[in-house]
Amino acid sequence: MSVITGIGAVAAGKLALVMWAMAVGGLAVAATLWARVAWDGIRVAARFEPAKAFLGEQVILRLTVTNDKRIPLPMVRLGIWLPTNLAPIEEPGSVAIRGYQRRLAMPGRAVAELRLPVGPQRRGEYWLERVEVDLSDPFDLVPLRRTLVPEADVLVMPEPRIPIPVEVRRRLPFGRPARASRMFEERERFAGVRPYEAGDPLNRIHWKLTGHAGGLQTKLFEPTRSADVLLALDLSVGEPFWNAIYPEIAEDTIGWASFLARQAMDQGWRVGLIANTHLTRGRGPLRVPPTSVQGNEAGLFAALARMPNEPTSDLGPVLREHGRRVSAETVVVVITPRPGARLRHEIGLLRRRGAEVIELSPLEATLSGAVS
Numbered sequence: 001m002s003v004i005t006g007i008g009a010v011a012a013g014k015l016a017l018v019m020w021a022m023a024v025g026g027l028a029v030a031a032t033l034w035a036r037v038a039w040d041g042i043r044v045a046a047r048f049e050p051a052k053a054f055l056g057e058q059v060i061l062r063l064t065v066t067n068d069k070r071i072p073l074p075m076v077r078l079g080i081w082l083p084t085n086l087a088p089i090e091e092p093g094s095v096a097i098r099g100y101q102r103r104l105a106m107p108g109r110a111v112a113e114l115r116l117p118v119g120p121q122r123r124g125e126y127w128l129e130r131v132e133v134d135l136s137d138p139f140d141l142v143p144l145r146r147t148l149v150p151e152a153d154v155l156v157m158p159e160p161r162i163p164i165p166v167e168v169r170r171r172l173p174f175g176r177p178a179r180a181s182r183m184f185e186e187r188e189r190f191a192g193v194r195p196y197e198a199g200d201p202l203n204r205i206h207w208k209l210t211g212h213a214g215g216l217q218t219k220l221f222e223p224t225r226s227a228d229v230l231l232a233l234d235l236s237v238g239e240p241f242w243n244a245i246y247p248e249i250a251e252d253t254i255g256w257a258s259f260l261a262r263q264a265m266d267q268g269w270r271v272g273l274i275a276n277t278h279l280t281r282g283r284g285p286l287r288v289p290p291t292s293v294q295g296n297e298a299g300l301f302a303a304l305a306r307m308p309n310e311p312t313s314d315l316g317p318v319l320r321e322h323g324r325r326v327s328a329e330t331v332v333v334v335i336t337p338r339p340g341a342r343l344r345h346e347i348g349l350l351r352r353r354g355a356e357v358i359e360l361s362p363l364e365a366t367l368s369g370a371v372s
Helices: 004-012 015-037 207-213 247-266 295-306 315-323 341-352 362-368
Strands: 043-050 051-052 059-068 073-081 086-089 099-106 108-122 124-125 128-136 144-148 153-157 184-195 217-225 228-233 268-273 286-287 330-335 358-359
Touching: 015 073, 043 128, 043 358, 059 073, 059 099, 073 153, 073 247, 086 286, 124 295, 124 330, 217 268, 228 247, 228 315, 247 268, 247 295, 247 330, 247 362, 268 315, 286 295, 315 341, 315 358, 341 358
Parallel strands: 051 153, 228 268, 228 330, 330 358
Antiparallel strands: 043 059, 059 108, 073 099, 073 128, 086 108, 124 153, 128 144, 184 217, 268 286
16 A cells, blocks of 8 residues: 555655655564564463462462563563462452453563462362463554463362361371370381281282292281371262262362371371262272372372362262271271261271271261361
């Protein structure tokens, strides 16, 4: 348009119109060059600090914008979109965007870093939704927008919404002081064998060595002062589970389990978990075995953060299947709002086998109005 106007202005002898056509043409050329080089060397990265946090803790979203080219950026507008259940702390009243809006200018070869506080509102694993970046010239004539999705995730672990009463904590072996140190066996560290003695359980017999030695041989393990605790979570209220599904009560159960798991780990116990729900359909109930392998604690809290709050079966059959591998040295903590007949039957079987079983009910604590 500027070329055609300029030709017409020259033919008509209009100097002012010629100058206008030259100015418009210059702006068009500058805008074309700006559009070609503006995004060169631009990188946007993000991460949450810490990457794992408990519900109620403040998390910092660290956003880094890098300009590797020599050309400065006169105006950079950022729209940081947070996922659901992650709320901005400094801008709670923003209606244009669920997150943060920032504007800055960057010189050439510069790095800008933003620290944005975020408040988790619900347990779970959350990923940064997107970052909308607008690069514009000094006059804001040619804004260039791109939507980026940096890889940034945070794992929010549950916290108990209702306090655990003191009388309940005293019933736990890792919640009260022990009178004397008790020795246990580290099942993951084999120490040797000895001849069979009357009373040794059958699962301790080393059958391969027995065949070579011609007599029963019992396996030995290295001694340790830590024992196992198995947290059994019942996310339903009674039996059958489909008649009593209350997600809010299930959240209280999960919160209690998170608190007890941390308390047991602080005392040196190995903590496992079973629940009558699943993380992936078709793979059965949720299970995290108690072990001292590195990374087990992270896997346990990740399961507590990600697990659904709706049951998929009764806890009784799940406890029966897993209870066959429970030894007398394992403490089973059953967290159930209201146990059914099948669950009470399985608890009785475990106690007859010699295992210590403790029942806890967050629903009863809520109804009684107990405080810690």
